[in-house]
Amino acid sequence: MSGTPGEHDAPADPAGFRPRIPAAEWDDWRWHMRKRINTLGKARRWIRLTPDEEKAVAGSAGKYRWSITPYYASLMDPDDPTCPVRLQAVPAPGELTEFPGSEVDPVGDMYYRKTNRVVHKYPDRVIMLITEACPVYCRHCTRKFHTTDVSGTYFRDDEGGSFDEDLRYIADHPEIRDVLLTGGDPLSYQDARLEEIVSGLRAIPSVEIIRIGSRFPVLLPQRITDGLCEMLARHHPVWLNTHFNHPKEITAESAAAVDRLLRHGIPVGNQTVLLRGINDDVTTMRTLMTELLRIRVRPYYLYHCDNVTGVSHFMTSVEKGWEIMEGLQGHITGFGVPQYVLTTMIGKIPIAQPYFTPHPDGLLLRNYRGQEMVVDAAAYPITEPDTP
């Protein structure tokens, strides 16, 4: 059709381009998947690429995938290469730079993998990596080797094979009460295939909750259809965690997608990654958290960016994370404050600075304004009394 993303080198015109796309196509997630932007020619329709971006796209050929939905591209500033949406989606030279200590799997997904898809790191819960596919290949993906690296994968066997071994492992371990479907993005599957997987889990009596990790509400909210939500609601309790990183990503469409999930009884949480140049300042992060609350998404984790090969250029210092947490705690309502964690081989470790220190008289407390007080151990015992 005319007016759809093409291969031609036309000047970037997102403002005039989007309204020319008929609503029936813009509202159809499959249209966006078919029209994903993955060549320089297509990208030039949306943004004015810098020489660095062009070089990075050329340099990553054969190494890293890239692909951007027209919806997500429509959020990019065509003239600003520091646009926080653009930085998450368009390849950058930093991806090809070696960084000390970087690894393809610093959190140990491959180490803890028990079957082709099941990663069993904590006793009572597992993750199931059910796909390598994503609507957008986020440049900061912590599983970049699995999702974005052309020759990388965590799968031992093909993604499309049988799930029997994976489901049997979960059934054989009744201590597993919580299964997180992740990938890649699980909602890349069509509803019918996804329902087969979810039904397979629901048939295991010991599985109490099913969680889905998906960035579709951010990257292509049209995917969150009533049909999908109705299907998931047949298998409750189902939870969904998504991944907003910047207030620009909160749009009428993403808010409507969240609303559809909530109306079907699916609680929505958010996991933000702390990313240099994207959200590493207090004002942005405070706006993000309060905007999430406004659309009824509960901030859950703030991940320190992992030192993943091809991602390290997004890492900030831990001190920067502390500064941001100090700018959130007490300044916005408590349930808008995510837990700041570092994901490691031994699990997720909370790394926010404490608001108390031991004191000879009890505990020295500090509030969000820096005011201090001592709570007396005589009034608030710190330790349990000795038992006779």
Ligand code: SF4
């Ligand atoms: S959608 Fe999620 S899994 Fe896929 S590339 Fe983005 S961060 Fe990685």
